[in-house]
Amino acid sequence: LSHSSGVEIGFGAMGGKCCHDSRKDGPASAVKDTSRKSAHNAFANQNKRAFSIGYKSQGDDADKFDQAFAKVASPENLTAANLKAFVDLLSSEQAIDSFEEPMHPWAKDPATVGALAGTQLAILASAEDSKKEGEASVKNAIREAGAIKPLVEFLKSKEEDRQQIGVVALSFLTADCPENTQEAYNNGALPHLKGFCDSPVAGMRAASSTTLRNICVEDPKYRAAFVKLGGIEDLVKQLDTQEDKTLKHADVQLEAILNLQDMIEEAGDNPEGTLVPEYAELAIKAGAEKLLEALTKNEDSEVATSASEVLAALESFKEEQGTK
Numbered sequence: 001l002s003h004s005s006g007v008e009i010g011f012g013a014m015g016g017k018c019c020h021d022s023r024k025d026g027p028a029s030a031v032k033d034t035s036r037k038s039a040h041n042a043f044a045n046q047n048k049r050a051f052s053i054g055y056k057s058q059g060d061d062a063d064k065f066d067q068a069f070a071k072v073a074s075p076e077n078l079t080a081a082n083l084k085a086f087v088d089l090l091s092s093e094q095a096i097d098s099f100e101e102p103m104h105p106w107a108k109d110p111a112t113v114g115a116l117a118g119t120q121l122a123i124l125a126s127a128e129d130s131k132k133e134g135e136a137s138v139k140n141a142i143r144e145a146g147a148i149k150p151l152v153e154f155l156k157s158k159e160e161d162r163q164q165i166g167v168v169a170l171s172f173l174t175a176d177c178p179e180n181t182q183e184a185y186n187n188g189a190l191p192h193l194k195g196f197c198d199s200p201v202a203g204m205r206a207a208s209s210t211t212l213r214n215i216c217v218e219d220p221k222y223r224a225a226f227v228k229l230g231g232i233e234d235l236v237k238q239l240d241t242q243e244d245k246t247l248k249h250a251d252v253q254l255e256a257i258l259n260l261q262d263m264i265e266e267a268g269d270n271p272e273g274t275l276v277p278e279y280a281e282l283a284i285k286a287g288a289e290k291l292l293e294a295l296t297k298n299e300d301s302e303v304a305t306s307a308s309e310v311l312a313a314l315e316s317f318k319e320e321q322g323t324k
Contacts, residue, residue, distance in 0.1 A: 053069070053099075053103070053116070053120075054099065054100030054101070055096050055097075055098065055099045055100070055116070056096065056097040056098045056099075057094060057095065057096045057097060057113060058094075058097075059094040059113075060094075061089060061092040061094040061113040061114075062094060062096075062113055064085065064088075064089060064113075065086075065089055065113050065116060065117060065120075067085070068082070068085035068086050068089070068117075068120075069120065071085065072124070078124065078138050078141055079141055080141045080142075080144035080145040081145075083121070083124070083141055083142055083145040083147070084145040084146065086117040086120055086121055086145070086147070087117070087121075087142075087145045087146050087147045087150065089113055089114055089116075089117035090114050090117050090118055090147070090150040090151070090154075091114055091150070092112055092113040092114035092117065093112050093113075093114060094112055094113040094114075095111065095112055096109075096110055096111060096112060096113060096115075096116060103119060104119075104168065105203070105246045105247070106164075106201060106202070106203030106204070106244075106246040106247065107161070107164040107165060107168055107203065107204075108160055108161040108164055109161065110161055110165065111159065111161045112159075112161075114162070115154075115159070115161045115162050115165050118151060118154060118162070118165040118166065118169055119165050119168075119169075121142055121147055121151070121169055121173075122165065122168045122169035122172055122173075124138050124142065125138060125139050125142055125169065125172035125173045126172045128172070128175075137177070139172070139173050139177045139180055140177070140179065140180075142173060143173070143177075143179060143180050143183060147169075147173075148170075148173065148180060148183040148184055148187060149183070149187045151166050151169050151170055151173070152166070152170070152184060152187040152188060152189045152192070153166075154166025154169075155167065155170075155189065155192035155193065155196075156192060163196070163204075164201070164204055167193065167196060167204060167207050167208050167211060168207055170184055170189065170193075170211050171207045171210055171211040171214070174211055174214035174215055175214050176214075178218050181214060181215045181218040181219075181222070182218070182219070184215055185215055185219075185222050185225075189211075189215065190212065190215065190222070190225055190226055190229065191229060193208045193211055193212050193215075194208075194212065194226065194229050194230075194231055194234060196208035197209055197212075197231075197234040197235075197237070197238070198234070202241065202242070202244035202246065202247055202252065203244070203246055203247055205238065205241070206238070206241075206247065206252055206255060206256070209234070209235060209238050209255075209256065209259050210255060210259060212226060212231065212259075213258075213259045213262050213263065216231075216262075216263060217262055217267065220267060223263065223267075223279075226263075227263075227278070227279060227282065231263070232260075232263060232264070232279055232282040232283055232286060233282065233286045235256070235259055235260045235263055235283075236260060236283055236286035236287060236288045236291065237286075238256035238259065238260070239253075239256050239257065239260065239288065239291035239292065239295065240291050241253065241256060250298070250300035250302070250303055253295060253298065253300070253303045254300070254302055254303050254306055257292070257295065257303065257306045257307055257310055258306060260283065260288065260310065261306070261309070261310045261313075263279060264276055264279040264280050264282075264283050265313075275313055275314070275317050277317070277321070280313075280314060280317045283314065284314060284317075284318070288310075288314060289311060289314055289315070292307045292308075292310055292311040292314070293307075293311060295307035296308045296311060
């Protein structure tokens with residue numbers, strides 16, 4: 001049986017806002033701006049206002065998915081009550097035979113209706129930036145529908161599509177949404193996300209790192225837990241990423257630099273460039289200086305400038321500590 005579901009919600013900003021849009025004020029900003037969108041999670045349809053999913057599957061769960069899809073055909077219908085239908089389908093193991101087109105540049109297409117439901121929640125969360133003034137937060141509605149816990153469970157799955165969809169969905173849901181980051185943390189997301197920092201899939205490494213960053217900037221306790229797991233070392237490794245055809249390499253490099261910067265800088269009202277001594281030392285021991293020095297010669301000006309900024313902060317820290 002062939003299914004084709006379509007809605008017109010306005011997904012123009014579906015992951016399309018680049019990570020470097022968050023630092024327009026440059027290094028002179030008095031207060032650190034923690035808002036940032038990942039550059040690596042865009043869906044294949046991100047430039048289409050009318051978004052549709054064409055797929056082949058047989059069974060009741062596909063019918064339930066189509067019915068849930070039809071209910072969210074306009075922004076005012078993106079309520080927790082309507083979104084719960086997708087949450088209830090997350091556990092579905094009903095197989096999907098094929099899709100009309102790939103849904104994501106690097107993540108595997110959903111193999112089951114459950115994974116497809118997770119993908120739909122990710123798509124809806126990614127459209128948050130395009131909502132009109134006065135419209136309720138889709139991310140909050142998805143959390144209220146009970147999605148965070150089962151999406152964290154996706155990270156623990158043996159199925160690669162569920163793992164990847166879980167990371168992509170959480171990357172959108174945790175961006176600029178403290179309640180979602182808290183729930184992801186409380187449901188044990190950190191160690192599983194950290195495990196994907198060594199994934200052979202470049203997009204998975206990048207998206208996992210940025211999701212971890214989203215969580216950790218919300219609470220020093222979350223950041224301390226990540227650091228205790230060896231997280232600083234993982235973020236330093238991301239500075240030496242290899243080019244991948246599914247991603248814009250300069251964006252990957254820039255996001256890796258900014259993720260590390262956000263993790264080692266003091267939080268709150270401290271001026272940008274003020275480092276947490278323990279975290280700065282870990283970054284230095286992990287070889288951050290050498291990798292950042294190489295990135296200062298990058299042909300992309302934003303990559304080079306950001307690398308120079310973080311490198312200068314580390315060198316200044318060493319001077320203050322008398323360890324240079």
